[in-house]
Amino acid sequence: TITLATVSTKTLNSTLTNSGTINWNSGQISGTGTVQNASGGVFNINFDSISQLLVPVLNNGTVNHTSGGNFSTSNTFTNGSGGTLSVNVGTWGFSSAWSNAGTLHIPAGRTLFINSAGSLNSGSALTGTGIFSVNGGATVTQNTPWTNTNINLTLESSSVWNTTTGNGTTFAAGGTLTWNAGTLAGPAGFTVDPGATITLATVSTKTLNSTLTN
Numbered sequence: 001t002i003t004l005a006t007v008s009t010k011t012l013n014s015t016l017t018n019s020g021t022i023n024w025n026s027g028q029i030s031g032t033g034t035v036q037n038a039s040g041g042v043f044n045i046n047f048d049s050i051s052q053l054l055v056p057v058l059n060n061g062t063v064n065h066t067s068g069g070n071f072s073t074s075n076t077f078t079n080g081s082g083g084t085l086s087v088n089v090g091t092w093g094f095s096s097a098w099s100n101a102g103t104l105h106i107p108a109g110r111t112l113f114i115n116s117a118g119s120l121n122s123g124s125a126l127t128g129t130g131i132f133s134v135n136g137g138a139t140v141t142q143n144t145p146w147t148n149t150n151i152n153l154t155l156e157s158s159s160v161w162n163t164t165t166g167n168g169t170t171f172a173a174g175g176t177l178t179w180n181a182g183t184l185a186g187p188a189g190f191t192v193d194p195g196a197t198i199t200l201a202t203v204s205t206k207t208l209n210s211t212l213t214n
Contacts, residue, residue, distance in 0.1 A: 004029070012055050018043060019061075030054040037061040039082050045071055048090065059083035059102070065092050072115070079104065081123045087112055087130065094118055106130030106151065114138045114159075126151045134159040134182065142167050142186070148175030148196075155182035157204060163188035171196035185209040 004010055004024045012033035018041040025046045029035070034056045037043045041061030048069030056076040057063075062084045065071050072093035079085050083102035085092070087110040098118035103125045106112050110130040119141040126132060132151050134140055137158040147170040155161060155177070163169055163186030171177055173195025181204035184190055189211035192198055198214070200206055 028052045028054060034058065037063060037083070050074075050093075050095075059085065062086065064088050065090060072113075073098070087128075100124050103127055104132070106132060114140060117141075119143055120146065134161060142169060142188075145188075146170070147172050148177075150174050152176045152178060154178040155180060155184075157181040159183070160185055162186040163190070163210060171198060179206050180204060181206060183207040183209055184212060189213065 001021045005026060007026050009028045009030055012029055012031040014033045015036055016033060017036045017038055019038045021042045023044050023046060037059045039060050043063045045065050046067055048067050048071060050070065050072045051074045054074050058078045058080060060080040060082040064086050066088050068090045070091045070093065072095045075096050077094060077098045079100045079102045081101045084105060086105040091111045091113060093113040093115050095115040097116055099121060101121040101123040104112060106128040108129045112132050114134040115136045115138055117139045120143060122144045124144055129150050131154055133154040133156060135156045139160040139162055142163045145167050149172045159182035161184055165187050168188035168191065170191045170193060172193045175196050177198040179198060179200050180202045192214040
């Protein structure tokens with residue numbers, strides 16, 4: 001077990017490979033290195049932080065956010081095919097480039113904010129019943145078919161949800177879209193099944209550059 005304590009900066013100029021447990025309790029991680037959380041590794045982020053994670057992360061294990069406030073990335077975050085990011089408490093924000101081929105777990109009452117461009121790739125799963133909120137001009141590129149049966153997908157100002165060829169979005173019973181603003185786009189289109197709900201809220205413009213079948 002590695003414990004990162006105190007508010008002092010931790011400088012990482014090499015690769016930190018974790019197959020055990022890291023408890024990150026305080027202090028910025030910066031430098032030219034990379035955190036590689038391997039299969040079986042657990043990386044617990046036990047405090048609230050913006051602009052504290054300044055190195056790239058490759059996750060094939062489990063990353064847990066365990067503190068009641070907000071956490072936001074400031075460098076590339078890659079959630080690999082074996083990886084799980086769990087927003088157990090508080091909120092999580094992707095504020096730099098990101099990609100997902102694993103599990104993003106967002107329990108009820110929790111929010112994962114997308115503040116920067118990224119992609120959902122083959123193997124992606126969004127679990128829990130929380131909010132997946134695309135904000136601030138961010139574009140999500142969907143490179144795998146997705147049927148939403150549980151998540152509240154929320155689109156905010158200037159955001160784009162972009163399907164790719166053969167990789168459409170289906171909102172099934174239990175899944176919701178709250179379309180406050182932004183754009184639905186891409187060649188694969190969007191389908192709303194019986195029992196699913198799409199709500200067009202706010203006075204902001206909604207742009208449809210795709211097909212939407214209700």
